Amino acid sequence: MTSLNLTFTGAEVLLPEEGLVPADLSVADGFIQADYAGRQVDLSGYLVLPGIIDLHGDGFERHIAPRRGAMKQMDEGILSVEAELAANGITTAVLAQFHSWEGGVRGPEFAGQVFEAIALVKDRVVTDMMPQLRFETHMLDDYAGLPERIADWQVPYVVFNDHLPHDRLAERRKPPRLTGQALKAGRNPDKHFEMLLSMHDRGGEVPEALDALCAVLATQGVRMGSHDDATAQDRAVWRARGARIAEFPETLAAAEAARAAGDHVILGSPNVVRGGSHKGNVSALDLITMGYCDALASDYHYPSPRRAALMLAKTGLLDMAGAWALVSSGPARVLGLQNRGTLAPGQRADLVILDADTQRVAATLAGGRVSYMSGDIAARFLG
Template sequence: MSRLLPPLRLVGATILRDGALQARSIAIEDGRITRGPLPEIDLTGYLVLPGMVDLHGSSFTRHLAPRPAAQFDPMTALAATDREAAANGVTTAYLSQGWSWQGGLRGPDFAETLMSALRRYRAQALTDLRMSLECETHMVDTAARLMAAVRSYDVGRLVFHNTLDDTLEHLRERQMHGGDPLSVDEGSAQEYRLRLRRAQERSKEVPRHLCRLAEAFDDMGVIYGSNGDLDGETRESYAMIGAKQCEFPRSRRAAAAAKAMGDPVILSAPDTTHPKGQFSALSTIDLIKENTCDALASDYYYPSMLHAVWMLVDMHGMSLPAAWSLVSERPAQIMRLPDRGTLTQGRRADLVILHEQTRRIEATIVGGRLAYMAGEAGARFLGHTPEETAFAVRPSRSQASLPQIQRN
C-alpha cells in the first residue's frame, strides 16, 4: 500500500460539501479530512468531489479473461481492475463475482480462487476493493460451503439471483427455431446439461434454503439483497427474508415495490445511455427522475458512473450534488459505511479531483493515499503555479449547469 500523502490543503477549487458546491478549501492529514493551516496546493479551475462507492462492478472479468480461451492470473486482473477503478474516480469498489451452477468463472471454485487472491492483493491495493457475491438461488447443495467462504473471506455483501428460468426459456426458444441449444463442444454441453438438471431438481428446496442463508447472513452481519427482480411479488418475497437491496430490477413494478417498502434500489449506470435490449422498456432515467433510484453502479463499465452523472446534469436538469450523491453518499449509506461518501471533517480522505473545463478526472485520493494522478493536476501537486491563461475566468459547461456556489 502506498504511503499517506503529507498534510496538505487544497485551495481555489469548488468543493462538494454539505450537499452544495462551495468555494472553500479542504485539508487532508493522516488519511482523514481535517482542518488547520497546512501547506497549500492551488486547484483553481477544479472540482473536488467525494470518492465514488461502486456497489456492483464486473469489469475485472475483462482483465481476467479478455478472450474465452485466454485466462490470466487473478492477481494480474485485480491489479488492472484496481488501476482502472482509481482512474475513474472509484475509491470503494465491490467486485461482483458469481456463485453459480453455471460453473467456470461464475462457479464456486473460481469464486474461492478470486476471494483468496483479493485477500492477498489488498496489501498493495490503490483503492478499497471488496467482494460482492452474486449467488444463484438453486445452489442448495453448496450452502455450507458458501457460508464458510463468506465467513472466511469476510464477504460483506451478497445478492441472490435466479437465472435458471431464463436459461430454460432461452434453450426452449433455440430448439423451437431449430438452433443448437448449446453452442459448445459435446463434452462441455453434457456437463452443462448435468449442472442444469441438478439445479432444476433442487427447486422445491430453494425457499427454505434461502431462509437458512438469510438467517446465517444476519448473524454474520452480511448485507444482502437480490438481483434482477422480475416483479413486485418477487421483490416482496426477498424483502420478507431480509434481502433488502433491490439490484438491477427488471420491471418498474419491482422497483416501485422496493421503494414502497423502503428498500434501496440500485440501477446500472451504463443503462442510463445504453439500456440492455430485452429490458429497454425499463427506463433508468425515468426511475431516477421519479426518485425511485437510490444508487448507480458501474455494472460492467467503470467510466459509466461519471458519464451518467453528467448526463443527468446536462440533459435532465439534475443538480451536480444530487447526481453525485447517487455514486457516493447514497451507496455509502446503503452499505453502512459512515466514514466515506461525503467530504465531512473526520471522514476518510476519499476524493476525486476533476478539471472543470474538460470534466476529466485528474486525481483520485483514497484514504489519504494517492491512487491516480494525471494532467495539469499533477503539475499542481508538484508545486507549479497555474498559468493565468490556462484558467481564465470564463463560463464552462459544468458551471452553466451548476447551482450557485456558496462562498465561505
C-alpha cells in the same frame, strides 16, 4: 502508508450543505480536515468531488482472465483492476464475483481464487476493494458449505441471482449459445444441458433452501440483496429473507415496492448513459425521475458512474449535488459506510478531481493517498 497533507485552493468543491462552490479543502492523515493543513495546491480550473463508491461491478473479469487460462497470477489481475477503478474516480469498489453453474470465470472454484486474491493484495492497493458473491439460487448442492466458505473468503455482501433459462428448459429445449457456454466451462454440451434441466426440475426445493441459507447468513452479519426483481412479490419475498437491497429491478412495480418498504434500490449507470436498459427493462432515468433510486453502480462499465452523474446534472434532471450523491453518499449509506461519501471534516479523504472543462478524471485520492493522476495536474501537486 503515508497520506498527503495538503490544502487545495482555487477549485470548485462539492460540499455537503453548500453544493458545488468555490472553496478550499484540506486533507491530512487520510481524512478531510476542518482547518488548513500542509502546503497549498492551486487547483484552479478543477472540480473536487467525493470519491465514487461503486456498489456492484463485474467489469474486472477481463483483467483477471483476459482469455481462458491466460491469467496465471490472479493478484496481478486485481492490481490492474485497481488501476482502471482509480482512473475512473472510484475510491471504493464492490467486485461482484459470480458463484454460478456457468463455470469458468464464473464458477465456484474461480470465485474462491478471486476472493483470495482480493485479500492478498489488500495492503498493496489504495482503492478499497470489497468482495461481493453473486450466488445462483438453483445450485442446491452448494448450499450446505456456503456460509462457511463465505466467512473464509471474508465476503461481507451476497446477492442472489437466477439466470437459468427457465422458459426453454420447461419446454426441454436447449437454450441459445449452450454449446459455447458449455465449452467455456469445460463441459460436454449434452452434460451441461442435463445439468441445467436438473437444476430447473428441482426448482421447488429452492425457496425453502434459500430461507434457511439467508437466516444463517443474517446471523453472520452478511449484507444481502436480490438481483433483477421482476414483481412486487419478488421483492417482498426477498425482504422477508433479510435481503434489503434491490439490485437493478426490472420493472416499475418492483422498484415501487422496494421504495415503499424502505429497501435500497440500486440501478445501473450504463442504463442511464444509454438512456434505457439494453434488455428492455424499466428505464433507470424514469426511476430516478420518480425518486426510486438510492445509488448508481457501474454494473459492467467502470466509466459509467461518473458519466451518468454528470449527465443527470447537465440535463437538469438533478442538481449536481443530487446527481453526484447517487455515486457517493448514496452508495455509502447502502453499504453502511459512515466514514465516506461526502467531503465533510472527519470523513475519509476519498475524492476525485475533474478537469472543469472536459470533466475527465485528473486525479483520484483514496484515504488521502493518490491512486491515480494524469496530465498537467501533476505539476500542481509537485509544486
